[in-house]
Amino acid sequence: MSNFAAPGGKASSIPLVGREVEPTLFEMSVPGRRSFQLRTTGVPEMAIEDIIPASHLNPKMVEIAEVSERDLVAHFTRLSHRQFSVDLGMYPLGSCTMKYNPKFCDAVAAMTGLNGIHPAAPASLTQGWIELLWTLEQRLVSITGMAGATLQPAAGAAGELTGLLLIRAYHEARGENRTRILIPDSAHGTNPASVTLGGYEVTTIPSNDRGLVDLDILKQSLGPDVAGIMLTNPNTVGLFEEEIQEIAQAVHESGGLLYYDGANLNAIVGVLRPGDMGFDVVHMNLHKTFATPHGGGGPGAGPVAVSERLVPYLPGPRPVRLADGSFGWSNVATSIGRVHGWHGNALVLARALAYITVHGSEGLRRVAQHAVLNANWLRVRMSGFLPAAYDRVCMHECTLSAASIKAQYGVRGVDIAKGLLEEGFHSPTVYFPLIVDEALMFEPTETESLQTLEALALSVERLVIRAQTDPESLHAAPRSTPVSRVDEARAARMLKATADAS
Amino acid sequence: MSNFAAPGGKASSIPLVGREVEPTLFEMSVPGRRSFQLRTTGVPEMAIEDIIPASHLNPKMVEIAEVSERDLVAHFTRLSHRQFSVDLGMYPLGSCTMKYNPKFCDAVAAMTGLNGIHPAAPASLTQGWIELLWTLEQRLVSITGMAGATLQPAAGAAGELTGLLLIRAYHEARGENRTRILIPDSAHGTNPASVTLGGYEVTTIPSNDRGLVDLDILKQSLGPDVAGIMLTNPNTVGLFEEEIQEIAQAVHESGGLLYYDGANLNAIVGVLRPGDMGFDVVHMNLHKTFATPHGGGGPGAGPVAVSERLVPYLPGPRPVRLADGSFGWSNVATSIGRVHGWHGNALVLARALAYITVHGSEGLRRVAQHAVLNANWLRVRMSGFLPAAYDRVCMHECTLSAASIKAQYGVRGVDIAKGLLEEGFHSPTVYFPLIVDEALMFEPTETESLQTLEALALSVERLVIRAQTDPESLHAAPRSTPVSRVDEARAARMLKATADAS
Amino acid sequence: MADYIPHTEEEVADMLGFLGMNSLDDLFAHIPAALKLSQGLDIPSGITEPDAAALFNGYAANNVAANLLCFAGAGAYDHEVPPVVRALGSRSEFVTAYTPYQPEVAQGVLQAVFEFQTLVSRISGLPIPNASLYDAATGMVEALNMAAGSTGRNKMIISSGIHPHWRQTARTFAHGTGHETIEVPLKNGQTDWSQVDCADAAAIVIGYPNYLGVLEDVSVARALADKHGALLIVGADPVASGILKTAGQWGADIFIGEGQPFGTALSFGGPYLGLFACTEELIRRLPGRIVGETVDTEGRRAYVTTLRAREQDIRREKATSNICSNQTLMAVTAAIQLGWLGTAGLREVALACARGAHYLQEQIVTIPGVQAISDESFFREFAVRLPMSSETAIVEMAKRGFLAGVSLSQLCGESDASIEGDLSRVLLIAVTERRTKAEIDAYVQALREVVSQ
Amino acid sequence: MADYIPHTEEEVADMLGFLGMNSLDDLFAHIPAALKLSQGLDIPSGITEPDAAALFNGYAANNVAANLLCFAGAGAYDHEVPPVVRALGSRSEFVTAYTPYQPEVAQGVLQAVFEFQTLVSRISGLPIPNASLYDAATGMVEALNMAAGSTGRNKMIISSGIHPHWRQTARTFAHGTGHETIEVPLKNGQTDWSQVDCADAAAIVIGYPNYLGVLEDVSVARALADKHGALLIVGADPVASGILKTAGQWGADIFIGEGQPFGTALSFGGPYLGLFACTEELIRRLPGRIVGETVDTEGRRAYVTTLRAREQDIRREKATSNICSNQTLMAVTAAIQLGWLGTAGLREVALACARGAHYLQEQIVTIPGVQAISDESFFREFAVRLPMSSETAIVEMAKRGFLAGVSLSQLCGESDASIEGDLSRVLLIAVTERRTKAEIDAYVQALREVVSQ
Ligand SMILES: Cc1ncc(COP(=O)(O)O)c(C=O)c1O
């Protein structure tokens, strides 16, 4: 075994001081202070009343805050010190693929020739951008094994809804009126929500005891009213749907289409392609597989790639390469229309292309291989104290269960998760997927080292021992964090969504 | 009194986790790991032995460390979380002028047209840089009331030595052999050290009980062997040398020159000029008065401005504006020669010019006024619990004394300083200047708000009460910091300057 | 090839050994062989970062628009983003964090978003903001869904003064929700409500100012909404709140807006920031995340995402929205930028935009053949009809160093209910606080040349 | 005018009131009136940041060298500085910290510098590094002072293979220290020790490779130093340590070097980074700061600046040096850059430089009239004599997109003991790992044109 001397991967950052509450921008405000500085334009200073009718003027000024630049900097720098991040330590949140975000991709997004471009500038002045988007579309099509793609959806969920509208357009063009979409019970919540917004009804397919779609029930659920099925593969418990070919065949035979929720693409990128499994629509979370940073909750990007028969319906305008080698936009009458105000989250798309460019075919394959390696190593390493919900080879994440710990010591999954914060790691995903009791889903990703995995396993083992010997301390965890356990119920009961709310 | 609701100015950043030691880069290293990526050059891959003779080749590889980019990022990001900084909170270190460093100036230094320029590129290709440096020289000359300047010295101490060499060149050119430099006992340690390196002997002038140079003793110390005097004004206890005109007259009459240590220029910039006080040489710490960030201990810049009679000796080459309006370099035979490998700390110089440009004449004056206002407010505000060493109007910093606290409760200045770290503020300067017993020197700077000053005063008051009620806890402070009080003696006794030392 | 994987070959061997496996392929042994790629993906081999940098520098260099003075707007504006905002907004703790699922270690993002929400509430004049949507276009869709849910109706009356892309986006999603979207034409740059039947409407949607920059009398829309029991959705330029009445002051039930002007670069259209706020009554239908204030076990103030019961991970198909990842980093940046602007700065920016636009408009209509398309009041943007194709004019102006504006034929297609008559000669022009008099004068001079050619 | 002062007028009035004063001028009442500026400073009025940005963009644009492919070296090299190093090195905690006077809240900088010291020690092959000096030129002065202190002598024998600016700097400071500096000429690019009298020398200083890129046999200098009881100071290119013997391996007592190649941009010459290391025997004479490992009261590992008794704030005029602020941020950045390079990367960079330089040298001497000034081995830099003035050649090459190298007449003045004969036609050329074969080929082609004109 390699060198384990260093406790790798922990956010072993430490208090600079005590645990004092940071005031809000509004509490720091003092009337008359200012930070802003604008250009001296020399434009005539017409009186506001001379250019805007009084009926439109706000009699009061909207109060923002009045702080000095120095205090502004201190405030947000201090807030940043109260925030866990990938750059500080391991973030093994299952289903979220919190891998390292290469700084190179940030540098690409910071190029003025990319981020200084107005989205409505004509194609002749934005050839670089259109080529970039066109190239990314080609790459995503190759990676998924599809025929065309749209880059517009701003996140995975937007991709889902877009995909469902494409499925709808397809069936409608064939004059078919299909009303149901099948979804396994393990699916991510965005899937059913998107189905509803897509105008379909959800039919839930239960998982079998192997954590997979129950093929028999699936087949029984199919029929002429089924528009399609949404699957994640590997599914949300981190297991590969081994009968995917049979599933695809059955769905296709009944006239339905297959939607691939690409949130878990990191497990298979470069190794398998959703297209080869029989999927017709695939969304990708670029902020997962392609490492664009998650920004504390976004921005992401959720491009959708489709098989040949769905290409005519893709949102437009789409980037195209013209006969003369230059680039332009194309829009077709059969398109479902645009799903974003402009061209999608362009700077996120640029980052993803940068990531794909440096990795290439072999690099992406290595990503999947090592993501799966890490998850399995962790699963086996922890099996002695925190058993897997399904005891066999997993893909890029492993779903463990604290059910027996809860039963024995009254310590729940959430307590283990909070305890892990004290250990310097981010928590795994808790209570998702819903089908696993006291689920703790770990997704280490390929960028974490063996030393970090070992340190994480040791921390979890320590917590399990603590659950046995001192369960109370875990109910009270975390204590060493900027704030201790937060009263979530109170937040909802006495909603205070702004500093002005009473 | 204004709104004091918010505890302003504190680095109220909080532990993300416990207080774990961060491994070194070397402990994180695993043979075979790599981060670096280089260009694919296509240059023929000649065997090393074919281009470099074997006698020069290192038979072993120099070991650096072998870490992944992900771990590199985590390591240094975590280290950054263990570091106090101006951006996190108030840094009232006396003599150091830790004001807010505008991000605008960083942005200037980040321009590729500035930071991508080779220092040996000819003048025709670097007109922008030479104009920038020339402009800065003009500004510094105006600000100090001098006739010319050099931008080469890389810090204040380098400026001091440069200034002393200029004084030497001046006397030598006049055929005079002067061997002594007078320095007040309150002077910063760099002054005497520079004097020695300048080939002079130090004669120390005691301060009187008002904290100022004793004029009588000074006069007695003058003589034909005195090359000059080094003064800081305001001096290092933060008081203005009110008899500066008399001092200047006496020194000049005896044939000596006056050196101005500009570390405290922030107190007077735009209000007074060293030239008008009679100084012949002035160094400026751009990293103090002109807000270039201190970088954890540098880089700084210590330009030296001089009166007419010293201009011929300035280090060269100097930027000049030529008759045709273009810019070039000039070097004169009387110059003492260069004091830096190239043109000085150019990017620091650019930042300082940016700062001067946005402030202008009136803005700089406001800097001094508010720096002095803040120091005096703090002095008076704290007078009830931590008395000033000299009870009268101070300039930009106030020297307080914990002598009576020490006498009464056995709590020393350093204990108060360490206690302040627990309160979320950086410590003031302790035990400097040497002439004040248990000195605690606070320099709030003009960028700290009244709310922050009040919060600091309250913290100090709390500490003084703690000194009375629980002195032990202060001896043991700080406890909430990344590490608790550090064993400095052991570090010196058992020197370990590298990870390889045993 | 770049590689961000730490494992050395020995470690991989060790790890496989621990798993009782021989090769990485064994990890995929349970997957049907037919599915596995026999060759690699059909994409180029990986290259190093510095090699890739050269490639991307090439893309950037081909965007010649980067070097033009920007007079384009249409919802994307060239505002000052100072170095201090860029420095703070790019701190890696904000950039590389996930959605704040563990509030104990996410107070940084949570508090920043709470401050953002407070600011959105103030700018909109409505009490309940959310923690960001993708952009204004999709934000409007969320607002329509909210109106449908609240009224039980599905007829959406949308002024053509709403940005054409927002309207198009609404039409796209209506395929799923089954909404009927009715677009109300403009007349002289303002919504002409006279012909529209608002009976049974779920929502009436109006832009303020509308996308042509024109100030509309929102009270007419409010009265219509009252009359027919519909919700009033106001899509407002958030910068306008520096001087103009807020959506709330006009009586809006829902405010939507594009947050790009607050600290986000033009970015070729994304990532931008969907602003959203509504009345207390609508709270249970709020889409997406919301951060609330609470306390920790020691009574310390703390923040947490709340009212999660509305969200898809709990309510699944009955959720108020499917939104999960949103645009948090842009929201944090907007809070920073607004903190930098402050009360006075927001007002000064709004004023400078309005003054610059009015100064330019006064000059531009003196060019022979150039006419304003409306004589109504406007804020910081206005449209003119040129004596030539606006697309051609833009190309010609680019040669002279200007991004002259947005061509309406490019923005809307061949025709649009917002413009009476031929679109192809209409140019939409915006002015921000970054444009100087000298630049505006030069623009007018250049356009004079271009149209007289 | 920019203003970073928080105080409002009311607050100023409040504060003055608290002090019993009426105006800000009262704060300066005790200062003789004659000294006070009656008018403001004679400098322009302040302008806003965005206005100033335009000004500085103008300066930047006038540095046309920014757009040239760099083949200049002479101690300042165009190495890869990847985005990851820039991102980490610019973290504001490192940038805006002071010297670590309070170790309890400065472990970040302290540990980074400790790691830097370890790396300097390894690269130099000497056990005692310090925590940075201003640059290599002033670092050499510190080394000479150390030698003088240690030997009690003041004669400094300096090879002319030492960078001309370092030698000039040494001469300047010798005015103060009274050192006698003797410069030893080169012959065929290598130090010709035959004529120099090393008796009573405090130090013998040699460059490795020397500033012309040539590899010298350092053992000759070591033998001379041994013979005369002098210290051996080796000024080495730290990048060379990727393949060449370290200063320590050659028997140096003191190593000095320019740390710019490790993560610092060309920056028009500064801020750079003086590297320094020495033997155990010299430790009490070490200039500047040094970080040492220790423990805190709870036994946790911690770092602190140590051996402070040598420093000027304690020993005052008897200090080993006057250095106070140094170049910490560059040292932190160097640690990051070296961490990124790692063991293999340092070697690959050194190798790529050497290969590129040799490839270029082979081509360039095929140009008629272009001759190498030495036929000795070199590392990554070499000098050639052109059939024309090197200054003119550089200007001509710039028109073709290249910064062709460094003109020795510009670097050294009219004559220099490092070059036999006329300097003005000598061009010093460096190649780094960033230069591709295509770029080198294009360079040769351009130079061929230029010299044949
Ligand atoms: C399985 C799965 N599907 C869909 C999504 C939704 O993606 P996004 O957050 O990008 O909208 C997620 C995100 O967590 C997910 O894990």
Ligand SMILES: Cc1ncc(COP(=O)(O)O)c(C=O)c1O
């Ligand atoms: C009074 C005084 N003089 C000189 C110096 C030395 O300046 P530097 O650190 O830039 O060399 C300092 C720095 O702290 C100082 O406070």
